[in-house]
Structures are given as structure tokens and as C-alpha cells.
Amino acid sequence: MSRRYPRRRTGEDRTSLYDDITNKIIDELEAGQVPWVQPWGTVPANASLAMPKSAATGRQYSGINVLILWWAATERAYTGQSWLTFRQALSLGGHVRKGERGTTVVYADRFVPVDEKQRASENGDEAQAIPFLKRFTVFNTDQCDELPSEVAATAPPPPPDLIEPRVEKLIKATGIDFRIGGNRAFYVPAEDYVQVPPPQAYFEPINWHRTALHELAHATGHPSRLNRDLSGGYGTKKYAFEELIAEISSAFSCASLGIAPTVRHADYIGSWLKVLREDNRAIVRAASQASKVADYLLGFLPEDVADVTTERAEREAV
Template identity: 70%
Template sequence: MSNHHHRREAAAGRASLYDEITDKIISQLEAGRLPWVQPWGSAAAKAPLSLPRNASTGRAYSGINVLILWGAVVEQGYTAQSWLTFRQALALGANVRKGEHGTTVVYADRFVPDDEKKRARDTGEDARPVPFLKKFTVFNADQCEGLPQDMAASPLPDPALIEPRVEALIKATGIEFRIGGDRAYYLPTQDRIQVPPPQAFFEPINWHRTALHELGHATGHPSRLARDFSGSFGTRKYAFEELVAEISAAFSCAALGIVPTVRHADYIGSWLEVLRQDNRAVVRAASLAGKAANWLLGHLPEEVALPIEVDVDQNRRAA
């Protein structure tokens, strides 16, 4: 096979991975399921709410991999949020059961195409690398036998700790946060959040998700992670930023062990539009959401800090 043909095929493979992930999430949204929420609203999920982690390294997966692995937990009814590669299982003296099928996760890498190398040589500029996804396969702890005891089970969050940690987190971020009124919003111009009081919610636990959603928006302020806020209501940019805040809130809730009930999906239509037009949108949104959740959780005061590190672009090392 000619080298050129090989390269073309590799590029096609990279593009199709974005399509594969996007199609899967589109089909979940079309079925009325939010891949970053629904799992724990349903009795079908036997696993506790937490971020999926690599059982061998202890690292949390991040970005789009969280959505992929949560989806697999729900679809297959796994009871654990721990995952391993085939080799990692062997290294632990365990093994993947015969006939088990793994789940494909991805990590972002970069490469410089040949024509870009040539352009850089001709113009004397730096070559621009192109991001792409690489895939590898992981297995749920449920699919393995012979794992050390403590690895097989996922710890259940202690419900007694939950609310004080969110309160401490809000204070620690230094973002102006007002409780009152009957609308939840973040005003970028004044860098201020307003959220109605918990008792205004049908399920007070849902107050946390709303608070973390608005805090997710606030991480995008120019003085913080500087995301693009220029989209007005009803635009694709606006829908994309909503997607980032929503997934960020889901990641934050999971990291804090808060189990909100499913929020009605007011944005599903606009998200579907964004996803159908751009096969990288959901991968990008999940990555930005991971950075947002990280920024927030990084402010947890020591005494209420989490027993985990929420890792963003570390999936490569998590493999």
C-alpha cells in the first residue's frame, strides 16, 4: 500500500472517530437521554455517581471520555466506575473475562501533516500541528476477575458532606454569588451569579446543579478561562456555551458526590443542531467542561478537599 494511501486512510480514521462519538451522543439526545445526566436518574444504573477512573493509576478520566464511560455503565448495567486496559488487568494479577467486549476511549494528540511541513519550510513559519483523536480500549472492573478487593468496588459518596463543600467552594472562588429572586443566571458584564434559594426548587438537591451550572459559565470570564461569550440567545455559539456549562455542572456534581435529579432538557434541540453541524463540537465542549470543573474544584479549601484529582488532558497518561 502506498504511503500516500496509508496517510489518507489514517486521516479518514481520525475523522470517523469524531463522527462515531458524535453520532452516539446524537442518538442518546434524540432518545431524550442526556448522556451526562440521565444515568443516575434511572434505576437501571447500579453504579454510584462518580467520575470514572482508571483502577490501576487512580486517575479520573476527563472530557469526552467521562461521557463515553458513563454511557457504557448505563448501557451495560455495570456496578463500578473503574476501568482498566487489558494489560493493566494482567499487571495487577487479574484478567479480563473471556468474551468480554471493551469500550473505546480516546485521547487527543497532534500531528503535522506533510503539506504543512512543506508550507512551513517554504514560508519559514512554524508548522501548525493538527489535533486528532487516538483510540484505545478499556474494560470495566465488572468485566475482570481476580482484581484486588478494593479496586472492584466504587466508594459511595458520604451524603452528609455535600452541601458545606459547595458553600465553601462558592466562597473560595471569589465570584460574586447572590441567592434570591426567581431566575438563575450569570452576568458576564458584571461577573456576577444569581440563583434562587434552594427551597424554590422542587428538589432542593437540584439547587447544587444550578449553582454549579452558573459557576461553570463564570469560569469562562476573560479573567479566568476566557471562553467565547459573544453568542446571543438562540445562536450556535450560545448553545455551545450552554453545553459546556451543563457538562461542567455534571462533572462537578459527580466529583462532589451530588446526585441531582434529571433536569428537563430545555436545550436538546439547539444542542442537536450544534452536534449535527460539527462533529468535533461535543468533544470540544466536554474538554472545555473538564477544564471548567477543574478550575472550580481546584478552589476547594483543603479541609473540605476531595479525595480525588479531577484530571483534564491527562487521558493519555491515564491509559
């Protein structure tokens, strides 16, 4: 009984969390809003465009936690993307203001119970790890007082003239066959190449970079790279799920590079909704894959132009 009870509670807690996150995204998609792009169009003009990070450790958040913290920053009009726990604020010499409401992020891992180790040892089996999900409450630095100036300060966005050169160098550094031309953006798995229309084909040239990063995300699924299943045809669940990965990955990459594009692929909202309604874990898995894709691509950014940390831990301890 001591083994089953925690396992059942953990499973129920995890399912509840998946439901909470999925339902929130479904609500926003049904309202015509794309959660992983919305923050760039609604936060205050002085907001810092960045990936969320721990103000105490400097580590960037990944996966579903990025979307959770972007939502919170958008809804509450925070000016930065630095977060910490109540105790971390105290350890830095500051404090969370009375009455402030925190934001829940999650930490996933696996552990092997002592009795399971003993059972496996006695039977000569491999011990089975049990997944667990832990929740943490974090606060934006905007919600705190008396923090050190270097922690509380909001980093300015990178100068506009650095954005295009960095993306161009990134594309070349990946070694992916990247072609500019035509009137459609796509990736061809069988021939392993990306094609994107020229920047002047876009009403807002900044959106060319978002599209390029989206198609490069698809290319990371090639067997020689991250080896994802790209066999889904248009209209299938596999296709919609891969589009989710590429779209969220593009958003993560844009945030890391300081690019603020507008929403794209609104025509995919219907297929995304279908996937999310049928699988309450889809968005968590897609966001996790998107983090891996963004990290893979940004890892090619030449050091002389990289001013953001792109190597994230697979799981972040708050």
C-alpha cells in the same frame, strides 16, 4: 506519499469517531434523554457515583471519554467507574473474563514527522505538527476476575451531610460574586455575577447545587478566568454551545462531589441538537471545555473537605 497517507487515514479515522459519538448523543437527545445526566437515574442502586478513572494509575478520565464511559456503565449496569486495559488487568494479577466486550476510549495528541522537521530546518520554517487520534479498549473492573481487592472494590458514595457544605465552601472559595434570590438562575457577563433562586424554591433541594454549578461554569468564561466567548445571544449557536459546556461541566462537577441531581434544561435539547447536527466535533469540543471548567472550579475546593482528585491530565494515557 509516505507523509500524506498516514495523514489522510488519521483524518478519516478522527472524522469517523466524531460521527460515531455525535450520532449516539443525537439519538439519545431525540429520545428525550440527556446523556451526561442519564447515568444517575438508571444505574443500579449499588452503583458508585463517581468520575471514571483508570484502575491502574488512578487518573481520572476527562472530556468526551467521561461521557463514553458513563454510557457504557449505564447500558451494562456496572457498579463502579474504574477501568483498565486487557494488559493492565494482567499486570495487576487479574484478567478480563472471556467473552467480555470492551469500551473504546480515545487519546488525542500531535507529533512532528521526521521529514517535516528536516523541511522546516532547511527552509527556516516552524515545523508543523500533525494531530492524531488513537483508540484504546478498556474494561470495567466488573468485567474482571482475580483483581486485588483494593482495585476491585467499589468506593461508597460520600455521606449526604458532606455534600451541601462542600458546595457552599467551593462557591465562597471561587471569589465569584454569587447572589441568592429571585426566581431565575443566570450569569451576567457584563457585571460578572451569578444569581440563583434559594434552595427552597426547588422541588428537590439537591437540584439547587446542580444549578449553582451550572451558573458558576458560565462565570468561568469571564476574561479574568478561562476567557471563553460569551457574546452569543439567546437562540444563537454560540449560546447553545456555551450551554452545552456549562451543562456538561455541571455534570462533571456533580459526579466529583457525589451529588446526584435530576435532569435540567430539557428546553435546550432542540438547540443542542441543531449544533450537533451541524458540527460533528461540537460535542467533543464542548466536553473538553467542560473538563477544563470543572477542573478550574473544583481546584478551589478547600483541602480540608476535598476527598477527590480534581487535577486531571489534559490527556490521559490509558
